[in-house]
Amino acid sequence: MATQASRRRRVIPLLIGALVVLAIVAPLSVRALTASDPxxxxxxxxxxxxxxxxxxxxxxxxxxxxxxxxxxxxxxxxxxxxxxxxxxxxxxxxxxxxxxxxxxxxxxxxxxxxxxxxxxxxDGTAPVLEVDPVAVSDPRKPFTLKGKATGATAVTADDKTVPIGDDGAFAVQFDKAPAKVLLSARDGAGNSAKQDFTVPVRHPGMKAVHMTAMAWTSDALREPVLQLAREGRINTIQLDIKDESGEVGYQSQVPLAREIGATRSHYDAKAVVDQLHQAGVRVVGRLVAFRDPILARASWTSGKTDRVVQTHDGRPWSGGYGDYAFTNFANPEVVGYNLDLATEAATIGFDDVLYDYIRRPEGALGQMKLPGLQGTPEQAIADFLAKSRDAVRDRGAFLGASVFGIAASRPGPVAQDIPLMSKHVDYIAPMVYPSHWGPGEYGVAQPESQPYDITARSVAEFVAKAKAKDSGTQVIPWLQAFSLRKSYGPAEVQAQIKAAQDSGASSFLLWNASCRYDTAGLQPAT
Structure with missing residues (x-):
């Protein structure tokens, strides 16, 4: 009996210990089973x-x-x-x-x-966007933009989804060539690449003559020019949109043009452009930008004096061009007026818009007042051209800028920085008339008597300056088809044309203020 009692006394503590352990461990086990992970x-x-x-x-x-x-x-x-x-x-x-x-x-x-x-x-590697830079020769024709987005799963063009192949190749079709296309490529991880692609264009070239709006109304002046086109001696006619007097040669619908009384009825712009296109002739619209007496006078008399270039004491700048000669290229309303005329012309169907007087007036800049000018005049002119190119190109036309012959070597006096301007136009049109150079320019003793030499050397510098920014901009010079101190006939005109070609400019525009070109010696198409 004693032995059994002894055994019970030993077992009871063990049981109690086990119960204590269970009492301690069981809650820990439950907590372990129910506790959350990080x-x-x-x-x-x-x-x-x-x-x-x-x-x-x-x-x-x-x-x-x-x-x-x-x-x-x-x-x-x-x-x-x-x-x-x-x-x-x-x-x-x-x-x-x-x-x-x-x-x-x-x-x-x-x-x-x-x-x-x-x-x-x-995956931190963005897709690689590559675009085929094929230049467009006719912005109004259908255009296909091709490229490749390596590593992309999705591509958009101007926010529209574009189908892509397994290798990332894509093609986007447009009814006409846009000025720019915003491309975006994205991969599965979310990496993206964007490119604001400027569609390259290549001007088809021209053999052109200048015609004023008034000249176009004259059978005696218009018909010989049309005959030159029929014979293939020229392929382009330059017709004034707005001239040096500020007159717009047709009934423009631009509100400011009508408000200031600038519109005329010298020609029906749409009818003339259609007529020339049917004859296979391209049409360049010359738009005199900032020399605009009509806009300047109307602005000054209505109290909108900031539209006008002024003297330092607040009078309209003349500079030998007459009262109210120059409008202010730093004024948004002046800029808008010229942009509206340019886009209207492109919409009508002009193949090119060619600005003239796209500059500041000659004279000491310190004596001029240009309200609103930020930065340099050169930059303001280039910015205006940049706005114009996008607007004009979107409507299917090319953009050109006429510049002084001295601008290649002396941009300051007229605010025409050729490398800077070349970034924003399809061609530069320098006025390299031999009669306008002084003796010794470019090492030519008598420029007016040496049309080949002075033209070759001046055009060559413009070609070099236009390519300085790798812009692809062409040089299409204005050549002299008029007589000043020396009589100019076929030999002198042809000497200039050959000199330009030899210097890298295969196209030309002939200038004669009277719009007569019977002495130009132009050769028929072969």
Missing amino acids: VVSGVDEGATVTTDAVRLLSVSAPEGQDLADVQVFLDGAPAQTRRDGDRLLLADPALPDGAHSVSARVPARMMPDREATRSFTV
Whole structure:
């Protein structure tokens, strides 16, 4: 009996101990089963993300756990982190391309560690956009833009989705060539590449003569020019849109032109353009920009004096051109007026808009007042051309700028910086008339008596300056078809044409203020 009692006395403490252990362990086991793991968020499991997206990846502590107890591992090694409120972020989220994992671990003393892992792939390489830079020779014809977006899964052109091949090749069709196309390529990770692509154009060239609006009304002047075109001696006619007097030769619908009384009825612009196109003749509209007495006078008398170039003491600048001669190219209303006329002409169907007097007046800049001018006159002129090119090109026309012969070597006096301007036009038209050069220019003793020499050397410099910015801009010179101190006939005109060709300018515009070209010696088409 004693033995049995002894055994019971030994068993009872053991049972009590076991119960105590169970009482302690059971709650721990329940808590272990119900406790949450740390949280890794911001990047989906198995996702392919950009480098920037890794910045969203964060680690949070389990409920009721101190964030300081959480250990973070990047690709299996302890990671440097920084605290952001109640979460941890990678101190350096700029991970290299490839597979990665981030783990969050909370050590436990008597139970397994609580852990969460997120695996993902970083792709920080943007697609590569390449565009076929084929130049357009007729902006009004249908145009297909071709290119390749290597690594892209989606491409848009001007926010419209473009189908792409497995190799990233794409083709976008337009009814006519736009001035610019905004291309965007995106890959599966979200990397993107954008390109504001300027559609390159190549002017088809011209053999042209100048005609005023009034000259076009005269059978005696118009018919000989049309005969030159029929014989293939010329292929282009330059017809004035707005001339040096400020007159617009047709009934323009531009509101300001009508308001200031600038419109005339010398010709029906649409009818003339259609007639010449049917005859296979291109039409260049010459638009005298900032020499505009009609706009200047109307502006000054109505109190809108900021539209006018002024003397330093606040009078209209004359500079030998007469009262109210020059409008202010730094004034938004003046800029808008010329832009409206240019876009109207392009919409009517003029093949080119060729600006003239796209400059400041001659004279000391310090003696002039140009209200609103920011920066240099040269930059303001170039900015105007940039606005014009996009507007004109969108309507299917080319843009040219007539410039002084001295502008290649002396841009300051007229604010015509040729490399700067060349970035924003399809061609530069320098007025390199031999009679306008002084003795010794370009090493030519008597320029008016040496038309080949002076033309060759001056045109060559313009060709070099126009290419200085790798713009692809052509040089189409104005050549002299009139007599001043020396009689000019076929030999002198042909000498200039050959000199221009020899210097890299195969096209030309002939100027004769009287619009007579019977002594030009132009050869018929062969």
